[in-house]
Amino acid sequence: MHEHRYEEAVGGQGHAGRGQGEFGSTQPGLTPGPDLASAGEDTLFTQWVHEIRGELVAMKSRSEIDKQLYNETLNRAILGYEEDRGKLLAMIHDLVSKRRLSGRPPKASGFTTLTEAIFAEIIGLNVLELIMKQREGLEEIQVVGQRIFEVRGGVARPSVHALPSLREVERIQQNLVLFNQDTLNTRKRWAEVVLKDGSRVTMTGFGFTAEPTLTIRFYTVKRFELSALASSELATLDSKMERLLRGLIQTYFNLVIIGPTNSGKTNLLKALIAEMDDNERIITIESRFELNLKRDFPHKNIVEYEIDEEDPKHSGMQAFKLALRQSPKRICHAEIRDDDANLYVRACTRGHEGSMTTVHVSELEDVPDAIADMCMLDNRGMDSTRLTKRITEFVTQIGIEMAVVDHKRKIVRIVEYRYEDGGVRVTDLAAYDKSTERWTFPGKLSHHASRKIQKSNLDTYKQLQDEGFIEKEGDLEA
Structure with missing residues (x-):
């Protein structure tokens, strides 16, 4: 039952047979512990482990695709994915059988077979x-x-x-x-x-x-929708905020999201992208393919760039240059950094409305200045006041702050940025009140933002007006 060829293991068609049962029967001894750790380098067991590990590494496939599948199987097995662990257990059993070692007792307590003990040392x-x-x-x-x-x-x-x-x-x-x-x-x-x-x-x-x-x-997480984040189960936002965010996406405001690690920034980004028209060209730029938008939204018109700042030919700057030539409607930048800050600002000021990025700052009020500081690092001699004004008006039109509150990821603030009287003005549109465990809506969209929405989508304008985000008196002219 363990006569599995390598091609079967990497192709996903093989079955672990009794291998899964053997491994599953050793739950009390899942941890090899110091027994294996104390085995000297000269022991037979250590030698077997070394040889079998070497054979697993050296296995060659018939194509590059098979090789990639095999490496993925090895990685997933080490990280605890049961199906892949079953495949690797069967492969190790085959290698043990080839050496005619199947009847040898394991060198650690808690394991019923030598195969399991070797598996635990190599994969466990x-x-x-x-x-x-x-x-x-x-x-x-x-x-x-x-x-x-x-x-x-x-x-x-x-x-x-x-x-x-x-x-x-x-x-x-x-x-x-x-x-x-x-x-x-x-x-x-x-x-x-x-x-x-x-x-x-x-x-x-x-x-x-x-x-x-x-x-x-x-x-x-496999699926991302604003409605799911607004559910009582997740409670990342409420229904009123859901309608606000949907309206801002539909009318092409540029957004910036802040928050600590694991606060839900990526989930929110994907929920916002889910609201976008499937035919709109979206370009993402990341140092690692973490968003994986094509996997989650296979029908959307998405181009994904993975950059390497140590390679000038594939740097963030090069990705931006190419991306701007690929007719993007929106640019989704995983995180704005020093090297590409100027390019992202340039993209937002040249008509790529509805773009989104994240930035590492502690307060939403710090975002425009933080991005301006990044842009100034290339020593172009730019006027800092003028630069901050451009960023406020074209890059950070809307700011969103995420946080973990009582073990749940939440949007704790949504703000609008405006540059007025020589400085950045931040208006809170929504804020989470920890004392009441509810959101408040203290401010309204500016005249400039309201007019932008009215010109873009009259239905959205009326809905946000009914929700209280837009002043009802003195309606703007179409």
Whole structure:
């Protein structure tokens, strides 16, 4: 039942057979623990592990596509995906059988077969496997040395589990980089692995960080809609804010989103993109394919750029230059940074309305100045006051702040930016009140914004007027 060829394993057609049952029968011994860690380099078990790991790495496929599928299978197996773990368990069983070692007893307690013990050493995650069994709501696993933190609902909490040694962290790291033909050593003390589903692993080693670290960030959400974020289950926003945001998207306001890591910025970006016309050309620019819009919105007219700032031919600047020649209606920039700030500002001021980006600042009031500071870094001698005015009027028309409140991701502020009397004016359109656990709507859209909406979509103008976001008196002329 274990006679699985490599092509079957990578193609997804093979079945793990009894392999899944064998692994599943060892739940109490999922963690190899110090028993395996203490095995000397000269022991037979260590030799077998080394040889079989080498064979798994060296396996060659008949095409580049098969090779990519195989690497993906290895990565997913290490990260706890059951179907892929079954495939790898069957492959290791075959390699053990070829060596006529099937009858040998395992070298660690808790395992019923040698195959399982070798699997746990090559593929297993030690106590992380116990955490992976509780995948409901699990967003991240953060390992710092032997300490483990679990992120659920955007909040990191210490895990009840801890790794038995730093060796275990390094073993998992080395398996991941080895199966990706990467390195993590004294010359390069970091590595990253990104899976096709958007999950990713970031690793650092001694010398770059005080302790080895491992962060596993899972891709958890498949569908994004404003209505879903406004549901009572998620409560990221309420129905009134949903109508406001939908109206702003339909009338092509440029948006900027801020908030800490895991506060829901990406989910909101995708929910806003879901509201856009499928035929509009949208261009995304990222350092890693994290948004993966084509996967979530296969029918939309989307071009996705992945940039590498260390390669001038594929830098953010080059991506922007090409993107502007591809007739974009909107530009979705994952995060505005120093090197590409001027290009993004230029794009927004040259007619690409309805664009969106995120920026790392602590307050919405800081956004225009922060972007202006980035633009000034290229020493072009620009007038800072004039630059801030342009950014306020054309780049940061609407600001949105995300946060985690009582373990739920929420929009805590929506503001309009205006440049008046020589300075930036920020008007709160919506704000979350923690004391009442509800949103308030203290301000209204400016005359300029109201007129923009009226010219763009009269129905949206009337709806936002009825909602109280636009003044009813002194209606603007069409």
